[in-house]
Amino acid sequence: xxxxxxxxxxxxxxxxxxxxxxxxxxxxxxxxxxxxxxxxxxxxxxxxxxxxxxxxxxxxxxxxxxxxxxxxxxxxxxxxxxxxxxxxxxxxxxxxxxxxxxxxxxxxxxxxxxxxxxxxxxxxxxxxxxxxxxxxxxxxxxxxxxxxxxxxxxxxxxxxxxxxxxxxxxxxxxxxxxxxxxxxxxxxxxxxxxxxxxxxxxxxxxxxxxxxxxxxxxxxxxxxxxxxxxxxxxxxxxxxxxxxxxxxxxxxxxxxxxxxxxxxxxxxxxxxxxxxxxxxxxxxxxxxxxxxxxxxxxxxxxxxxxxxxxxxxxxxxxxxx
Ligand code: HSE
Numbered sequence: 001x002x003x004x005x006x007x008x009x010x011x012x013x014x015x016x017x018x019x020x021x022x023x024x025x026x027x028x029x030x031x032x033x034x035x036x037x038x039x040x041x042x043x044x045x046x047x048x049x050x051x052x053x054x055x056x057x058x059x060x061x062x063x064x065x066x067x068x069x070x071x072x073x074x075x076x077x078x079x080x081x082x083x084x085x086x087x088x089x090x091x092x093x094x095x096x097x098x099x100x101x102x103x104x105x106x107x108x109x110x111x112x113x114x115x116x117x118x119x120x121x122x123x124x125x126x127x128x129x130x131x132x133x134x135x136x137x138x139x140x141x142x143x144x145x146x147x148x149x150x151x152x153x154x155x156x157x158x159x160x161x162x163x164x165x166x167x168x169x170x171x172x173x174x175x176x177x178x179x180x181x182x183x184x185x186x187x188x189x190x191x192x193x194x195x196x197x198x199x200x201x202x203x204x205x206x207x208x209x210x211x212x213x214x215x216x217x218x219x220x221x222x223x224x225x226x227x228x229x230x231x232x233x234x235x236x237x238x239x240x241x242x243x244x245x246x247x248x249x250x251x252x253x254x255x256x257x258x259x260x261x262x263x264x265x266x267x268x269x270x271x272x273x274x275x276x277x278x279x280x281x282x283x284x285x286x287x288x289x290x291x292x293x294x295x296x297x298x299x300x301x302x303x304x305x306x307x308x309x310x311x312x313x314x315x316x317x318x319x320x321x
Contacts, residue, residue: 001084004037005118008321009111009314010155011096011305012103013181014147014268017233018213020197022160024103024151026310027179030096030303032104033317034065034111036119038085044069045087051094064105064136065092068112071132076120088116097303099187101268106148109136110314114153118316129153129314130166141190143198148268155313157221173309174224178283180261182252182290183272184300188245193269196241209236226262226278233263233276246271248298255293261286283307 010031016023039045044066046058060066069090076084090112098104113132117124124132133149150158150168157171217232219225243249246266252273256264260282261275273290277283287304294300 001038001121002119004035005115006033006035006317006319006321007111007114007118007314008033008317009107009114009152010310011107012148012151013179013272013274014101014103014145014151015235015238015265016157016217017235017239017263017265018210018217019147019159020210020235020238021145021147023157023214023217024147024160025157025179026151026155026313027181027305028307028310029305030102032095032107032111033093033321034108034115035091035093036069036115037089038119039087039089040085042086044073045089047089047091049092049094052098055098056092056094060090062139063092064109064140065090065112067139068109068132068136069116071135072113072116072124075128075132076116076123084120088119090115097183099189100183101188101190101266101270101272102181102183103148103152103268105140105190106133106137106152109133110149110152112136114314114316126153127166127168130168141194143194145194152314156309156311159218171218171221172224173311174221174226174229176226176278177229177309178277178280179307179309180256180275180277180283180286180290181267181272181305182287182294183303183305184246184248184294184298185302186247186271186300188242188270190269193242193245197238200241202237206236209234226276230262230276233265235265239266242266242270246273247300248294249273251297252290252293256286256290259286259289277306280306
């Protein structure tokens with residue numbers, strides 16, 4: 001067994017337009033770091049949470065990193081194959097915004113589960129890590145959606161084919177695909193944004209529209225067809241309901257598309273907005289122009305990120321990364 005580990009769990013975009021709760025994409029930055037070491041005190045202790053401006057608890061039964069570290073220890077014990085030290089001490093370093101639609105709780109959830117798995121010698125496979133991480137997501141979001149945690153664990157672009165039983169498929173990532181993300185400084189609580197969706201009644205024509213776009217999106221990824229991918233970033237179901245939660249969203253999306261974005265939509269429950277691009281320069285300039293538009297139309301400051309898709313997913317890193 002390893003004495004101490006440090007892991008990195010990336011932020012994730014989810015839904016990607018037509019794929020509510022079934023599509024996810026991992027980005028390189030931002031993300032969370034989790035460190036863990038064995039302890040002689042039974043259970044999980046969260047020693048410190050950094051980067052959260054005091055908003056998160058260190059109570060391991062209420063912070064997702066504690067919930068999923070505990071779930072991972074429980075899953076290991078259930079195997080009855082090996083013994084382990086009694087407890088784990090955990091440090092969580094949030095390097096990404098909370099309640100942003102970028103899978104913040106998923107990153108911490110995956111970080112907790114992966115850190116324990118690595119302490120134990122890397123015992124859990126992808127599906128087991130997702131199962132542990134989902135316990136954190138269930139605790140905070142009012143539902144067990146796996147699009148963020150699956151993308152965070154596996155990296156790349158994923159499709160949840162089935163929730164019962166859980167089956168995740170990794171989709172091809174076109175080499176030229178770049179992602180621009182803007183996080184305007186306004187909070188949207190995932191549980192509330194999900195309530196709006198689950199309480200809504202939809203027309204069959206809306207479902208038909210999304211089914212067509214979802215199929216087109218998967219086809220585009222397999223063909224490496226960025227133009228078709230961009231056209232498939234369209235959501236008749238959820239985006240219209242959630243757009244009013246993000247001041248300026250319609251203007252920002254229009255600006256991104258006029259500036260040449262392949263496609264643009266909310267990330268998860270928002271308020272973050274993503275756009276797809278076909279070069280590093282285009283992604284950087286889209287991120288900048290979307291942020292400028294949020295300031296202009298809604299008076300909101302933003303964080304911006306631009307880069308490639310993270311195809312490695314959550315991973316163990318060196319102490320000094
Ligand atoms: N798929 C989830 C949702 C992600 O849209 O509610 C939450 O960020």
